[in-house]
Amino acid sequence: MSLDFAPRPGAAPMPRMVAAQTLMETRLLLRNGEQLLLALVIPLLLLVAGTEATRIVDLGPGRPIDIITPGVLALAILSSSFTSLAIATGFERRYGVIKRLGTTPLPRWGLLVGKIGSVLLVQAVQLTVLCLVALWLGWEPAGGAASYGWMVVLALLGTAAFAGLALLLAGTLRAEATLAIANLVYVLLLVGGAVLVPLDRYPEAAQTFLQLLPSGALSEGMRTVFEGGALPTSSVVVLVVWAAVASIATARTFKWE
Amino acid sequence: MDFPAVEVAGLVMRYGDATAVDGLSLTVDPGTVTAVLGPNGAGKTTTIETCEGYRTPQEGKVRVLGLDPVRDAARLRPRVGVMLQSGGAWSASYPHEMLRYVSRLYANPLDVDALVERLGLGGVGRTPYRRLSGGQQQRLALATALVGRPELVFLDEPTAGLDPQARRATWELVDELRASGVTVVLTTHFMDEAERLADWVHVLDHGRLIASGTPKGLTSEGAENTLRLTGPPGIDVSGLLTALPEGTQVVEQAPGTYLVSGTIDPPLLQSVTTWCVDQGILLDGIAVRRRTLEDVFLDLTGRELRS
Numbered sequence: 001m002s003l004d005f006a007p008r009p010g011a012a013p014m015p016r017m018v019a020a021q022t023l024m025e026t027r028l029l030l031r032n033g034e035q036l037l038l039a040l041v042i043p044l045l046l047l048v049a050g051t052e053a054t055r056i057v058d059l060g061p062g063r064p065i066d067i068i069t070p071g072v073l074a075l076a077i078l079s080s081s082f083t084s085l086a087i088a089t090g091f092e093r094r095y096g097v098i099k100r101l102g103t104t105p106l107p108r109w110g111l112l113v114g115k116i117g118s119v120l121l122v123q124a125v126q127l128t129v130l131c132l133v134a135l136w137l138g139w140e141p142a143g144g145a146a147s148y149g150w151m152v153v154l155a156l157l158g159t160a161a162f163a164g165l166a167l168l169l170a171g172t173l174r175a176e177a178t179l180a181i182a183n184l185v186y187v188l189l190l191v192g193g194a195v196l197v198p199l200d201r202y203p204e205a206a207q208t209f210l211q212l213l214p215s216g217a218l219s220e221g222m223r224t225v226f227e228g229g230a231l232p233t234s235s236v237v238v239l240v241v242w243a244a245v246a247s248i249a250t251a252r253t254f255k256w257e
Numbered sequence: 258m259d260f261p262a263v264e265v266a267g268l269v270m271r272y273g274d275a276t277a278v279d280g281l282s283l284t285v286d287p288g289t290v291t292a293v294l295g296p297n298g299a300g301k302t303t304t305i306e307t308c309e310g311y312r313t314p315q316e317g318k319v320r321v322l323g324l325d326p327v328r329d330a331a332r333l334r335p336r337v338g339v340m341l342q343s344g345g346a347w348s349a350s351y352p353h354e355m356l357r358y359v360s361r362l363y364a365n366p367l368d369v370d371a372l373v374e375r376l377g378l379g380g381v382g383r384t385p386y387r388r389l390s391g392g393q394q395q396r397l398a399l400a401t402a403l404v405g406r407p408e409l410v411f412l413d414e415p416t417a418g419l420d421p422q423a424r425r426a427t428w429e430l431v432d433e434l435r436a437s438g439v440t441v442v443l444t445t446h447f448m449d450e451a452e453r454l455a456d457w458v459h460v461l462d463h464g465r466l467i468a469s470g471t472p473k474g475l476t477s478e479g480a481e482n483t484l485r486l487t488g489p490p491g492i493d494v495s496g497l498l499t500a501l502p503e504g505t506q507v508v509e510q511a512p513g514t515y516l517v518s519g520t521i522d523p524p525l526l527q528s529v530t531t532w533c534v535d536q537g538i539l540l541d542g543i544a545v546r547r548r549t550l551e552d553v554f555l556d557l558t559g560r561e562l563r564s
Contacts, residue, residue, distance in 0.1 A: 003371050005437035007408035009336040010364030020361035024350075031349050096344030103309055103339040104362045104405070107331065 011105030021114025026121050038079040043072045043130055051137055069134040070222035071196040076126040077155050081119050082162035083186045089170035090178030098256050116163055123155055142228035150225035157239040158218040164246025171254030189215040214242045260323045262287040262409055262440040263308055267317035270303050277303040279464035290431060290441040292451035295461035301444040305411050309339050338407035340398045342414050348387035352378045352397045356404060363405035376400050391418040412443040428454055448550040467557050476548045484517040488540040500532040521545055
């Protein structure tokens with residue numbers, strides 16, 4: 001095979017560039033064992049453990065699997081849109097990947113769209129697998145097809161808020177600090193962020209605060225829609241505000257190198 | 258193009274108190290291979306990265322293909338290939354995968370399989386980037402700079418850390434780029450590389466341009482070449498001198514080692530050997546020593562280039 005180096009410069013069409021970026025990011029994410037652990041293994045373990053959870057934590061009245069499943073779905077969204085994204089982006093900065101891509105025709109917003117695209121692809125897999133396993137374990141969601149539709153809306157809103165926060169973290173701190181904080185936040189929110197344990201099981205003083213966290217808003221939204229309710233306005237408002245604040249802060253502080 | 262491929266005029270770049278680039282002006286003609294040569298810390302990388310649009314000139318002006326590398330970045334990116342000194346790939350990515358991905362960002366990319374073979378990365382297969390040798394990482398960086406078929410490439414230390422064989426392969430590739438009409442700007446601190454590759458050399462030291470020219474022009478400028486003789490000690494130097502053209506000098510540097518300086522040409526060599534025949538002197542060695550860019554740098558700065 002011969003190579004013809006004669007110049008024929010030109011950028012690929014934008015959709016092809018964004019698709020290439022999305023696919024590359026997704027492949028790398030699926031290759032990373034630690035990220036897969038966060039994305040699927042831990043949520044699956046919690047789902048199985050959740051059916052036995054009443055002996056450990058008082059989740060309130062109702063069947064444990066019905067209470068735990070919406071929380072596990074929220075946790076899965078948290079893992080891919082916040083923890084994984086923050087860690088991956090932090091190390092991309094560290095290894096000069098973002099710097100290098102800065103001189104290709106892919107614009108910076110294209111890079112971000114590709115990242116979000118790969119997060120959403122991973123979430124599609126996560127939510128599908130988790131819902132199927134939950135149903136197999138006996139989950140009985142109320143609300144029918146509409147509740148799954150609201151789940152998708154909540155996933156998009158949650159991703160907007162968490163991805164904004166992830167990029168804020170990754171764009172300002174060193175890769176190691178990002179890694180530590182992203183994992184710490186995951187664990188803290190898992191334990192005390194109203195993700196798995198419903199809001200009304202927390203002390204009253206804490207409830208207002210937890211409701212305003214993106215984790216609380218996302219999880220309560222999930223529980224509401226799978227109990228047959230409509231998408232709660234409070235969840236939407238909280239997630240949109242977090243997304244807006246994080247995006248503005250990221251745009252102002254993100255360092256590409 | 259009726260304007261230079263790269264034009265740097267009065268560029269000043271400071272990091273805190275340190276001045277990395279100090280009023281630098283240089284141009285690169287389209288279709289040439291230009292080497293920016295200098296020791297570590299001469300300001301080569303800062304200059305190149307300013308041309309690549311990573312830094313905004315603090316003073317002075319930079320134009321690449323007639324455009325402003327920062328303001329017109331979106332228009333320049335498809336046309337300019339960049340090889341960074343290190344990094345630039347995901348640590349878990351495979352070379353072939355990385356290259357295919359980058360190729361998808363361009364309208365008319367090179368054939369990825371052919372490029373992988375050409376750069377000797379075919380055998381690397383499913384080795385993630387972080388486990389590649391330094392030389393393999395270098396070659397991947399070079400490949401990603403070329404895959405979009407740019408008209409201008411910036412190569413920052415393209416052969417640093419390469420073994421001699423890979424280094425020669427890279428040189429051949431640069432020759433091929435020139436033959437294909439690609440403008441190449443490379444930084445190096447290897448004299449032989451600049452002499453072998455470049456049509457034009459800019460020598461940098463302390464952020465300033467201290468010399469500029471063709472490798473041949475730079476090495477023949479000023480001082481002439483020398484002839485080094487070894488043989489029996491105590492040869493009659495003044496006697497030899499009478500047999501040589503005016504302006505030639507001969508010194509016995511050390512017992513048995515003589516240095517002839519002046520215009521070293523075939524007749525001079527003949528005169529020296531004829532005189533030796535007449536005197537019945539058998540020389541052990543005769544060597545014409547050509548001036549190298551290393552000597553040029555030494556003359557200009559009083560320092561070795563690679564110190």
